[in-house]
Amino acid sequence: MGRIAGKVYTEATDLARLERRVTELPVNARVRVHTCDRGAIEGVVTVTPTVQAFRDAADNEGTNGVVKLEDPGRPGWTELVWLDEITRVDHLDSVTKGSSRA
Template sequence: MSLHAGHYRAATRSRKVSAGTLTVQPPDGRIDMALRFCRLAWRDAGHPEASLMGRQAKRVYTDQASIRKLEALVDQLPANGHVVLLLKDGSSCDGVIITRPNVQLFRDGDEREGINATVQLERPDVPDWSRQVWLDQIVRVEHLDSCMASEN
């Protein structure tokens, strides 16, 4: 995985946190401490983008259950998949997924660090249309093609 500004992956199933090629497995399994350690380690290794935090989100999550739920949604959102996303506000959005999303480290309005993710959708038939959706706002994913079966 390549590191870009604000790109940190939390692999909570294995209780490890990765930032680029750096992986941390805290002895007590505390993901929040591991995320902070990863960010500091990347900064100390000369990666200025690891100081991050131009990345803002309305909601961030630090508890294992919420992070697992976000990761489960990532698994349902393959690159180039045509999907309909049913959202918490009752609306829906359909389009083609540009790239598979990754959970990332963000800060909320109170400057708390936590995890969230977005997915970018486009419609090939409407060239100027695109939409970014926060994964925590997705209730259900409906697949309109067989892309899930073909992705590695």
């Protein structure tokens, strides 16, 4: 993945919101993420997302992050979802932060 994001954030309130999303997406959790543009997407979190530095199309530096989802029932299917696009996370199993080690 490149280092270009659709949107980047620099304000403390935005960074805190992104960090909260990370805590809702532990590795191996089966989730349904609701997005502002693409509806609901279901999958298993393959790697705990991190908030990282990106640049936007205007070359402004800021922060964003992605979560990678896979679906064991659909081999080869993966989806990257920007953390800032997620409006809600529904957990579809019992995996919660701290109970899964990977």
